[in-house]
Amino acid sequence: MYNVAIVGATGAVGEEFLRVLEEYDFPIKKLVPLASARSVGKEVEFRGESLKVKELTCDVFKEEEIDIAFFSAGGSVSAKFAPCAVEAGAVVIDNTSHFRMDPDVPLVVPEVNPDDIALWNKKGIIANPNCSTIQMVISLAPLHREFNIKRVDVATYQAVSGAGKKGMEELFEQMRAIFNFKLDKKVEEREVFQYQIALNVIPHIDKFMDGGWSREELKMVNETNKIMHSKIKVAATCVRVPVLRSHSEAISIYCEKPVNVERAREVLANFQDVKVIDNPEKNEYPMPIIATDTDYVYVGRIRKDLYDDNVLHFFNVADQLRVGAATNAVRIGLKWIEMEGEAFLKGKYGK
């Protein structure tokens, strides 16, 4: 059993962590919810109990004898406090982008590259990939094994939950204003997105970098290849849409071998945590309202290119707060316990 901290416990992902840890029956001796000084005194619910939120400080990990720390409070918070947690003898599972491309930090999607967890001890940190990348690689992995993917073109339809609780509230407030015919006032009050998000789509997530690519788009390029140990060419267009908490992706794969739709459906359906919904004749395909609050990547609209036998197109959807964040991190934690837990406890507590 482990002492577990959630850093960012009052946030959108933090709240999901509490639910997922409970649902997965994570072996917790003590759970410590941490957030900024603003949240001290707030309470969160875990396994039917109210737990008081504590302030994140460098010392809290030692004071609370934390073994596993899930971080989801932004990159700068991880940069500053993850080393404190490691110093205090904890393994950090970090949901931010801060350590993802560090060669000494494994970047893990347990369905795809669980063995990379063995490298955790280089820095004491395991990184949880970007949400859009997680759901994409879960659907790419079985197809890559079958058809050998050389290139991926992807356009995302990303929910506002990716911008945290404030992003969800901004969409909600704007929608409410629309129904009250008061949109102008609320548009002026927007804080999170570059433009009004209600009844709009915004082809801009994270900062723009060289060549007109956004940072979010480059995360999908670099993280995909780190996770899959591949050199796949990836071109992403990341778009924010007025959906609350499930991301969708239209994906085209260019393969070395000719593709086959039936075989693609079969290998996807047999892959861990994937559900194929692909009956166009019955109007059945994946959508955010199907994926929300579940732990699966839904894949459908699978079809062969009209011109090229080696190209396959499909659509995938997954809950951003769960598959794209909390659930993936909890699955990393469980896999780490299975692979390393006994040796860790023996080394730390001598038992």
Ligand code: A2P
């Ligand atoms: P707080 O609620 O005290 O601000 P979201 O991604 O939904 O916006 O949530 C961000 C989470 O990260 C919240 O739990 C927030 O706590 C926490 N957080 C943000 N900045 C800090 C900080 N400097 N120190 C500790 N926790 C932080």
